[in-house]
Amino acid sequence: MGLLGSFQRCCVCGQRGATIMCCMEGCDRCFHLPCAKEGSCVTQYIPPCRSFCPVHRPKQNVEATPEPGTDCPICMEPVEDRKTFRTLVCPACKSAWFHRDCIQGLAMRSGALYLHCPLCRNRMVFEIEMFSLGIRIPFRLPTWEENDAYADLGERHSRCDARDCLYPGGREEAEEDGPWELLLCSSCAAEGT
DSSP, X not given: OHHHHTTOBBTTTOOBOOOEXXXXXXXXXXXXXXXXXXXXXXXXXXXXXXEEOTTTSOOOOOOOOOOTTOBOTTTOOBOOXXXXXXXXXXXXXXXXXXXXXXXXHHHHHHOTTTOOOTTTOOOHHHHHHHHHTTOOOOSSOOGGGGGGTTXXXXXXXXXXXXXXXXXXXXXXXXXXXXXXXXXXOTTTSSOBO
């Protein structure tokens, strides 16, 4: 786009330097990438990586309206009373309504392998719809898998919690078998004696 982009006006803010053009044939609307969200423009982050102006952006084909008082299952705040750029619905169950910003945040944390509808847990139909509506879903492990965040969940409780521990080796020691074996609580396994 280069030199041509310096003359193009953004259809959102009106300033020059808009370098992203709507990919719809015959449309001459351009916008800045930072203005896209504010102006209800959509950029699809899957090949062929197309961008759409607010007039030509993909819209959901799902025939549904939220029940009065419907909350986003991610932030638990009310959603709008219809589908809009900022309010989306799960195409599989048609009952999960959420904010675009909420589902975008969930997608960034979940990654492509774990993103699914927060209510019906449909993955395939839901993910395809989100990709087409411009939700960026990274192809990586979810953020909760980074840095062994849950590594300590695999550790077994290993100390005696009795008020008076009688083992000669001390609270921090135990035998694998025998009379000095550490027995964990049968309900929670968070305490032992």
